[in-house]
Amino acid sequence: MKVKCISRAEEDFTRERSQDLQRVFHNFNPVLRPLERAVEYQRAVNAVKLDKIFARPFIGAMDGHIDAVSCMAKNPNHLKGIFSGSMDGDIRLWDLASRRTICQFPGHQGAVQGLSASTDGRVLVSCGTDCTVRLWNVPDSSVMNMDELSDGTTEPLAVYVWKNAFWAVDHQWDGDQFATAGAQVDIWDHNRSEPIRSFEWGKDTVISLRFNPGEPNILATSSSDRSITLYDLRLSTPVRKLIMKTKTNALCWNPMEPMNFTAPTLLILNQFYTSQATSHVISVYCLVVSDGPLLFHCTVSQNYNHSHYFFLFKLAKANEDCNCYSYDARKLEEAKNVHKDHVSAVMDIDYSPTGREFVTGSYDRTIRIFPYNGGHGREIYHTKRMQRVFCVKFTCDATYVVSGSDDTNLRLWKAKASEQLGVIVSRERKKHEYNEALKKRYGNLPEIKRINRHRHLPKAIHKARSLRLTITNAAKKKDDRRRAHSAPGSMPIQSQRKKRIIKEVE
């Protein structure tokens, strides 16, 4: 007889001393864990509910300005710093950690309309309705770290007076030039008192402009003649123009799209994209630059280094019909995506440094965060006291959102409403990761989807939304009826992505 029974000596399975860790044994046999699917689902429900419980996005308000905040700029050199300009001409540098003003930049006589810092973070450029462009020396980070409220103010490095009021300014991502928007687009150099260059296409005021983050010489502007224009500083004339049905308030480039396509892990895709990109580039330049083979050759050769990045950028823009439209700069005849949710004009937009989402501030007193490829926002932020939002910014670490509004305050928000701040021990982090995975796995089930999607809306916005819905439904109905009673094919259905575009001018 051969026989053996399970026998467990207690000392083999328990700790020796009370200071020791408890001994842990594993058996992954699924039979020991009945109903594991149901348990997992239950955990996913709990995780989603916990998210709701911990959703406290508002961190605090920063007050100090005595008029509405009109514009903001990130300090690329310092994570905690943010510049804000107000309608009374005040410019302040804030420390986000302590939520206090570090220093002020007095000088502007009218409203400050544009703020931008150079990529090295040393120079701040501001412009405003007083027809001046001012360059400021940004105090270095040691001053910021002192954490003492300095009443010390800073003198401008230079003041350049020009012929017209300015609406926006943006600094080149790589280089010494910056551009201002006003009656025309002016390109400035740090060391020149006059614009080194001016672009004009049409007679209307340019409202906003942004340099491309990947290709320093590319510039996109929007103007009050309802157009979006692309410029290349290496060329003498603007590149192309898109005329739309409504005005565009602001625009922003997605900073990460070129990184995506140069990622070494996607080699095949990469080649595919490059070939496509080059072909596009050639076609664009062929159309734009029709004055000689030399330039043409130039551009093609440029394709092999960096210049084709630009054409893979997409820009999202804030629009007065409450929607945001994402465009591919290579293909302006159709929007890449339509982002709907706001119920009033979108005033400002800023991409997260990750390029996966962007934040919008709106005239309806809310801030929304959209995924870069999603039609609807994932988050809405509002408080009772926050008025119309004029400017929003993602911080450089994509963790926070800063908004400036009509009520003279800057507000600091978490980018992920229920994220735990501070140092997280690894066990806790693992738990968070597990919860995330569960939410992803069961996120499509109705119960979890419902909890995850639900947001409390202020009454005014709720009403406005239902009103908008009624209006759009009525319009659709009318359209359908018209279509039904007209000759077949005479009223083709127009896609949402193309609807707002009138024409593209080269």
Add this chain to the structure above:
Amino acid sequence: MSISEEEETKPQQVIRSIDKEMMDDLDALYKRTDDLDLKHELDLEHELELKQKKYQRGDGVKLEGLKDKKLRGQLAVREELIGQSANVAAKAEKWLNSVNTGYLEAEGMEKTWNYKNQDIVRSVDMLSSKKAMDLVLPELGPYTMDYTANGRYMAMAGRKGHMAIIDTQTLKQIKEFQVRETVRDVAFFHNELYFAAAQKKYTYIYNNHGIELHCLKEHGAVQKLQFLRNHFLLATVNKFGQLRYQDVTTGFMVSNFRTGLGRCDVMQVNPFNAVVGLGHSCGKVTMWKPTSAVPLVKMQCHNGHISAIAHHPGGNLMATAALDGKIKLWDLRKFEVLKTYFHHANTLDFSQNGLLAIGNGSRVQIWKDNGDQYYGRYMTHDIAKGYQVGEAKFQPYEDVLCLGHTMGISTILVPGSGEANFDTFVANPFETKKQRREKEIKALLDKLPPETVMLNPTKIGTLKPARKKEQPSQKELEAEKEDAVVAVKLAPRKKKTKGRSKPSKIESKKQESIMKAKRPYLDQQMKEEESRKKLRVTEEVQLPKALARFARKKAAVS
């Protein structure tokens, strides 16, 4: 080699050839050892593969038919991950499990079922031999018992009201008390701190100090108790065949069903899906979930009173015994009988490793799966003549079978019955107080709603399969009809035959075949119209009284 050639070979060549032969032999030897190594490796791989299958939890997704490239990529990544984790789990099982499963093997002509339990006790180690014991409690009637999930504690209850909790590790009693009335069943809750006892009139909840915490009056005179561990539900069936579920965390009575099949004293929870199985006197077995008043399954298993049910931990196998002298094994996926054995049984129980204990009179048999669900004798045990086994239960995570009988309780050793390796986070026999508390919190957080009790719990979170195609629309039917007519019209004429080639005949024949093709469609149409008419009539009948006067008065007209 022929002789002539042998003669011709020169000495040097001979030496060379011997050398060559030796080399060949050596080569062969090396090759054989290589082969052995290789074979060993292959065996190992095969073993791991078999183990891996268990952890893959079913077949993977078939990616070939998928058109969506992105989805295919995502699924492929997931499959890869599942494969990896299954591989790691299989390796962990192979190399890291510290305790080996018990076994009992016969040598020579011996048979395992001839071994006496005393012999087994004598030949195992000290620790194991202590686990076999007899508690002689002669006056307090047949005993029932229940183990906690980790198998550490046992609650026992005598018919005459004697109850005790015993720590099976130290063999010390935690608490013993007498309630002085009939006790029919006991059941532990999620840990050893609470248990419920079905007494003469009501069910009571006690803590481990024997203090009565609750009296559950609504349940009536309960015959059997079961606790659903994942759902924190106490399921009871009473004298009148009423099945009740009560949530023990909130005290909420989740449901109350009348089985309608009379008195019921056989109840067993399927651990795989938490469906409660009831055995009735008419030979029926019914399966219940807390959210439906009609049973999920009702099957006529036997021709006599069902005496016992047992569920295999895997969830797909059920054993039933009845007074018709049969034991049947059922496949719960198809609800078909797999095997029928002619054997009497008062009580049945499956162990964690799938051994089946059968108690009948004073004899207990243990059967083992000899492959392909062919259960055969593994062990036999006789308790003293005249003692009647009331209940047999395997102890989780131990090679022990506990028998409750008229003269007390005895435990016998059944090598190979229990799961050798426990998981600290699932059920830990060496749990400390702190671990127990933590586990309680975790279990409460993961408490499942009653809706998750269903026949196949792996369906949760999956898509419903697409419905079969609905009835074809009017348009489609019309088109089909046209097609049929066209097909008939275009069909080539048969060969010319005498007297049947007149143009009028051909034409009439053609018309006839067209009508033939149309016939089924027309028939269907007529049928539909009729049913629609019927519906209209019934609708009129269903009108509420208040509205009846507005209905068209047909009777008056006709």
